[in-house]
Amino acid sequence: MKIARIEAFQLRWDPQDRPAAGSAFLRVWTDDGLCGLGEASPMQGGIASLGILTRDIAPAVIGADPLDHAVIQDRLLHRLVKLGPEGALTGALAALDIALWDLKGKYLSQPVYKLLGGAWRTALPFYSSIGGNGARSVDEVLRVVEQRLRDQPAAIKIRFDNDRSMLDNDIAGDLAKARAVRKLVGPDFPLAFDANNGFSLSGAMRVGRALEELGYWWFEEPVQHYHVRQLGELARRLDITVSAGEQSYTLSAVAELIDAGVRMVQPDIIKMGGITGLQRCVALALAHGVELVPHQTQPTIGHQANMHVAAAQLHATKPCELNDPSPRMHAVFTDPPVPKDGLFHLPDTPGLGLSMVETEVAQRQVALAA
Numbered sequence: 236m237k238i239a240r241i242e243a244f245q246l247r248w249d250p251q252d253r254p255a256a257g258s259a260f261l262r263v264w265t266d267d268g269l270c271g272l273g274e275a276s277p278m279q280g281g282i283a284s285l286g287i288l289t290r291d292i293a294p295a296v297i298g299a300d301p302l303d304h305a306v307i308q309d310r311l312l313h314r315l316v317k318l319g320p321e322g323a324l325t326g327a328l329a330a331l332d333i334a335l336w337d338l339k340g341k342y343l344s345q346p347v348y349k350l351l352g353g354a355w356r357t358a359l360p361f362y363s364s365i366g367g368n369g370a371r372s373v374d375e376v377l378r379v380v381e382q383r384l385r386d387q388p389a390a391i392k393i394r395f396d397n398d399r400s401m402l403d404n405d406i407a408g409d410l411a412k413a414r415a416v417r418k419l420v421g422p423d424f425p426l427a428f429d430a431n432n433g434f435s436l437s438g439a440m441r442v443g444r445a446l447e448e449l450g451y452w453w454f455e456e457p458v459q460h461y462h463v464r465q466l467g468e469l470a471r472r473l474d475i476t477v478s479a480g481e482q483s484y485t486l487s488a489v490a491e492l493i494d495a496g497v498r499m500v501q502p503d504i505i506k507m508g509g510i511t512g513l514q515r516c517v518a519l520a521l522a523h524g525v526e527l528v529p530h531q532t533q534p535t536i537g538h539q540a541n542m543h544v545a546a547a548q549l550h551a552t553k554p555c556e557l558n559d560p561s562p563r564m565h566a567v568f569t570d571p572p573v574p575k576d577g578l579f580h581l582p583d584t585p586g587l588g589l590s591m592v593e594t595e596v597a598q599r600q601v602a603l604a605a
């Protein structure tokens with residue numbers, strides 16, 4: 236089996252939508268006609284990663300054996316490192332790795348979780364990840380939370396998504412929302428607070444103490460992601476679990492968070508490493524007794540790839556992330572992941588267990604500048 240062709244493309248979430256709002260997908264075809272599906276981080280439409288896949292990665296992998304995916308990834312990371320080992324390049328390599336695992340599963344007629352060593356669970360609980368709460372009123376936050384509770388999530392995370400260039404913008408307002416949500420869901424329902432890098436160290440301490448009083452489960456990215464030592468300091472000083480890692484693009488970066496004191500890390504399968512990279516993070520976290528709870532906000536390929544890893548993970552201590560609901564891209568797949576009674580059920584079909592609808596792909600594909 237050899238890689239014959241790779242196709243990196245952006246699909247609009249809505250056929251009429253502006254091109255910037257889309258998913259960055261990859262299809263890898265083999266000489267015997269198998270097709271593997273991958274996805275890169277859609278930041279800025281994923282255009283930078285798609286360009287690297289088309290211009291730099293495709294010529295290097297045509298003719299390669301998909302089963303050599305780990306060697307391919309490490310070779311290309313080192314060869315292309317000066318394109319920037321954080322972000323666009325790692326997103327591109329993640330898409331490639333996921334597609335090659337999908338191919339491996341199809342070639343061997345096994346679901347990916349079997350190839351990872353087997354599943355501890357194939358019915359996976361999820362938490363609703365609700366963005367944009369910084370801009371909402373308390374009442375608007377409550378209405379959105381009520382709506383999402385109908386999906387039967389195992390937990391809810393409220394994200395604030397404030398302007399990252401402004402710190403401690405409205406601590407009193409943020410806490411009023413956190414308090415109101417706690418009151419709405421009752422004392423026992425699991426809640427998480429995602430600051431999206433919005434606080435100073437002292438602001439984060441203040442918020443963290445309040446969240447402890449309110450019984451929140453974890454406190455995500457309280458300060459800027461690049462303040463690794465501050466994240467560690469907060470994790471050591473606060474009782475609430477402090478988490479970070481969605482902006483860590485290498486195994487070493489995740490190790491630095493752990494070294495600093497962070498005890499819950501959140502690497503993202505489509506931003507760094509793909510399935511191979513996330514598996515390495517799982518091992519690193521396991522060795523240090525640290526929780527690994529992946530960040531993952533894309534609803535189809537990224538979500539499904541992430542769930543295969545979560546299925547095979549020994550300690551999956553928190554539910555899988557399910558981002559703001561949107562049927563975006565679901566029409567593009569014959570069998571998109573959709574929860575039933577509060578659980579995602581992983582299929583036992585070969586590979587990731589997803590297939591694309593060609594007419595939808597054609598209708599939504601965005602022409603990228605050469």
Ligand code: CA
Pocket residue numbers: 429431455456481530
């Ligand atoms: Ca986050």
